[in-house]
Amino acid sequence: MATFHETFRNIFKIHELRQRILYTVALLIIVRVGSHITLPGIDSFLLTSAMANQTADNLFGLYDLFVGGAFSNAAIFALGIMPYISASIILQIAGAVIPYIQKLQREGEEGRKKINQWTRYGTVIISTFQAWGVTIQLLNMQHNNLPIVPDAVRGIAWQASTIILLVAGTMFIMWMGEQITEKGIGNGISLIIFIGIINRFPFAILDEYRLIAAGQRNIVIEVIIIGLMVLVIAGVVLVTQGTRRIPVQYAKRVVGRKVYGGVTQYIPMRVNTAGVMPIIFAQSIMFIPSTLFSFFPNNEFIGTLAQYFTYESFTYALIYAIMIIFFTYFYTAIAFNPQDVAENMKKQGGFIPGIRPGKQTSEFIDNILTKITLPGSVFLAIIAILPTFVSKFGVSGSFASFFGGTSLLICVGVALDTLQQIESHLLMRHYDGFMKSGKLKGRRF
Numbered sequence: 001m002a003t004f005h006e007t008f009r010n011i012f013k014i015h016e017l018r019q020r021i022l023y024t025v026a027l028l029i030i031v032r033v034g035s036h037i038t039l040p041g042i043d044s045f046l047l048t049s050a051m052a053n054q055t056a057d058n059l060f061g062l063y064d065l066f067v068g069g070a071f072s073n074a075a076i077f078a079l080g081i082m083p084y085i086s087a088s089i090i091l092q093i094a095g096a097v098i099p100y101i102q103k104l105q106r107e108g109e110e111g112r113k114k115i116n117q118w119t120r121y122g123t124v125i126i127s128t129f130q131a132w133g134v135t136i137q138l139l140n141m142q143h144n145n146l147p148i149v150p151d152a153v154r155g156i157a158w159q160a161s162t163i164i165l166l167v168a169g170t171m172f173i174m175w176m177g178e179q180i181t182e183k184g185i186g187n188g189i190s191l192i193i194f195i196g197i198i199n200r201f202p203f204a205i206l207d208e209y210r211l212i213a214a215g216q217r218n219i220v221i222e223v224i225i226i227g228l229m230v231l232v233i234a235g236v237v238l239v240t241q242g243t244r245r246i247p248v249q250y251a252k253r254v255v256g257r258k259v260y261g262g263v264t265q266y267i268p269m270r271v272n273t274a275g276v277m278p279i280i281f282a283q284s285i286m287f288i289p290s291t292l293f294s295f296f297p298n299n300e301f302i303g304t305l306a307q308y309f310t311y312e313s314f315t316y317a318l319i320y321a322i323m324i325i326f327f328t329y330f331y332t333a334i335a336f337n338p339q340d341v342a343e344n345m346k347k348q349g350g351f352i353p354g355i356r357p358g359k360q361t362s363e364f365i366d367n368i369l370t371k372i373t374l375p376g377s378v379f380l381a382i383i384a385i386l387p388t389f390v391s392k393f394g395v396s397g398s399f400a401s402f403f404g405g406t407s408l409l410i411c412v413g414v415a416l417d418t419l420q421q422i423e424s425h426l427l428m429r430h431y432d433g434f435m436k437s438g439k440l441k442g443r444r445f
Helices: 004-012 015-034 044-052 057-065 082-097 099-105 109-140 156-183 190-211 218-240 275-292 300-305 314-335 338-347 359-393 407-429
Strands: 245-249 253-255 259-260 263-270
Touching: 004 015, 004 109, 015 156, 015 190, 015 407, 082 099, 082 156, 082 245, 082 259, 082 275, 099 109, 099 263, 109 156, 156 190, 190 407, 218 275, 218 407, 245 338, 275 300, 275 314, 275 407, 338 359
Parallel strands: none
Antiparallel strands: 245 263, 253 259
């Protein structure tokens, strides 16, 4: 088995793999640069001072985490890739209830192109509304009674140009994500989210260190809580990797009621078939209320209602958890269709011992899938809302999110998926990969 040092050397010996990695890194650098280019007409000094007084333990702080600080920088990439994900979610949900979209999903490459085109249109619409909300928020932000958007540039022209820049930034990020997936290494959209989360980690560590040095945090309590979080998440991840195997008998020759020369295979059904997709889906939906509330910054009723959707509220955690459970079942139904599996088994002459082929087989598989998906969905929900409860013990949400919840799952999943693709390139050219078996378990989203 090759050492890690030898493996990395082998990576750069392969011309195609080297080019793909360098291409991916170059586009990710562009994403990070765009996250620091402030929108025109904004006083960057006042913006920095105003954002320094803002708490990161809220939903906008979580959104800022996903876009790598671009939101707090009021950058041209402030909206990040989230509008694209929201549009994808809407179309996937629509595909479950609208026959025409279902038909497109089954038409292969042509149908996929059509759906991708609609997703882009949806991204433009969603990002336009979100950009409008951002402009309203920026117009209402002040520091020491000084507006961060000077009176000299305020007006319809500034709002329109800012909306155009923000929408264009989102579309450009979406394009770069697609290019990484096609010409680079790993899943482009996932890597953009991954790099944004990782970018905030040093700042979260530094902020937490300053609070500990100032006596506002107890380092012993924080270490204990974070350690417990890591143990809980590790246990949950191990549980959700479990599978239920259903035996399938494939008959080579049938004489009367006897089967001769039968071959037994297994259908592996994972406890967590959906991966982290339910969390990303639910998180994207949870950003919508905050976006809507931003349109009415001075309305007392809306302000009161917004308190129930703050990152620290139990209402937010409850709704978030319910949505994760729902999307787990939804995405599992998309990824694993019992009816299609039963039909394919019947066509190939396979059957589950004791179960009639066809409808009864489909119902049997669906029943098992429903039962094993429930604990998987509950465990995902627990991981996702864990930082909300940990923050009640004095650990800041921005710091806790790196050791639990969405951030950790995304980082681990994307890292494993990218390593798996690199592993495949190495093994195809007879180089040792990162693991002797060459089987790294990754996630795609």
